Amino acid sequence: MNIISSKEQVSRMADGINTILSLPEEEYKMFIKRMWPSESIEELRFFYLTDKCEMPTNPTQIGLEKMHDEDYHFIARGYFGGENFSMHEILEHCKSILNNYPTDSIEYSRISEIIQSRGLEAFKQLYSDKNGFNSQVVDKAFQILLDDDMLSKFLNYNENKEAFEIEGEEISQLDYLKVLGKILGKRNDQGELNLEKRISKDFLIPEFEGIKNRYFQILDNINMDRFSNPKYTFTEVERFDEKIIREGDEPDWAISPEVYQEIFQDMPQDLSLEEKAMYIYCKMCQVFQYDEGYAYKNRLNKVNYESTFSKEHLESLKPGDKVTCYDFARMYAKLINELDGDITAVMILQGINEGHALAGFYTENVSATVEAININSNTDATNDLMKAKNGIKLSGIKPISDRKGILEKAINKVYSQILGEKPKSIKEYIEHLRSTQQEQDVPEDIALRLQSFLEVMKSKQISGNELTQTLWGINKTKWFRNAQLEMAYLGELREDEKRYKRHILLRQKDKEARANPREVYLIDTDTLDFTISSEEEIIAKLNSGELIYERKDHKLPGIDKEEDR
Amino acid sequence: MTELNELKLINESNIVYLKKVNANYERNEIIKNILEDEACFFKMSKDDAYLILQDIGILNEEVENTYQKLISFDEFYRLFKCKKIDLNDKEIVIKYPIYNADDVFKN
Structure with a gap:
């Protein structure tokens, strides 16, 4: 709201307040109505006719400035500049001048109403x-x-x-x-x-x-x-790209009897709600497997590779099935919501394209999210589905509110009931490590070492440049350094794709350490195929142009095209 | 790739290799379980960390450097922001103070 005074007499604030106190009754009523907060909380600005404005050709107004006329034409002047006061400052000023007026005066009444409108x-x-x-x-x-x-x-x-x-x-x-x-x-x-x-x-x-x-x-x-805390009940989301699906937001569906039996058959009857929530979570992690086919979702359309609801798919899930984060979150939320008692669960979709899902639940004592399938790209598939099958401490349970540490105790109680043992701490693992005998006299076979490394890379789908970078990373290991491997990059032209594919050429520096004096190793960084070859074979391919060195200044000595040797 | 992920890959490669040469890989399996906890190095002494790094096969001259990266403040803060470290976890033995930006600039 803008209050326009004719000219400066005392100060901007005092002149503005005086203008309000002098408003015609109708105008004042409009003013005080707008002062009371409703859907919006209005600010109050004081201007003079002489202040700079954007629309100087619009008619001048004194008092409460109207923005539009009856025909919705913009008639305000768009004043700017001048000191800005918070409502709090204005109200403090009103309070300070209240007793300057007789209690039965219009001014006293109006000032009281202004103060009350923001009290x-x-x-x-x-x-x-x-x-x-x-x-x-x-x-x-x-x-x-x-x-x-x-x-x-x-x-x-x-x-x-x-x-x-x-x-x-x-x-x-x-x-x-x-x-x-x-x-x-x-x-x-x-x-x-x-x-x-x-x-x-x-x-x-x-x-x-x-x-x-x-x-x-x-x-x-x-x-x-x-x-x-609105996040406790998932009324407010943690991230801007989160969407909450509550019970009733999606069509009803029925969990298969086999799943019910598997989850609940051994569940103790005397568990608290929080313990039940943890029991169901742990059990689901044990019972289901992760559907790693999700990684290929761009090549294969499956209904549960997207966030969309499919009754047919969900009702078909049986113990031991491979599931995605969507399946797990939906099923978990449904099982929790079916429990008797003051407990509520939701499904949480994350990502602009709803690429990930987890679940959340709350009781009167705790609120938490449960994320069985973690898609953090910095880690591997170290999700709770794997952990629960190996007795490793679960990491997918994240409290939002748990003042008494109820969830930690609940997990420890139910996990040992499900596994027959409680999850080990790091300290316990280390004690176990120290008490385990070290293997002596392990034979060294470099080719086998490299093959083993590549097997792991394949399982993690690490190839191409990332493979090359990872290979440099294992340079700090004893076996790699002791092998004194020389390395160079070769390119092979892929006509069909019109690109060069990189091969990594490796050779042990020390001839006598090699199984065969002319032996070299070749790694195809696309397919991760490992080949034991010979220097002669590589030279032949270099001569024919089938392979080329990636860098002229980085070759293996003695392995080169005839003309370059 | 983080230092920890590299160690995991190396350890897993070791397991695959030891299986191929019919050697005992029990220690590597235990180490694999330890490394599942991204905050594991903040939950153990330096001696224990060195034991693990040497078991994985890290060169002696690289162990200290690797260890320092594993327990760096940057790594601690990254794990804290990803909620993989709970400041109230009693298992944590290496801790860094985490300041709220508002506290730092508070008058």
């Missing part, structure tokens, strides 16, 4: 309306935050329920916590409420410090995470 009642009304809360519950909730005695009773709720009834009806503590958590939010890392910046800018609530301190006492005594 505690306005704040409560805004957030009640925004969240659809019962205004009486909100009023009562704020009474708790304004009164130490009420707060004390609230913290001993069961002994004092009558104090919190509304029109004779019992209201649960949970209902008040929901309201408070939603309106005031959580305490951030600096020990403040995230809301404070908004309040200090747009409102004037002198009681706020007391409200905040009493709210913190509630936070210290009661786990409010569920109500104050």
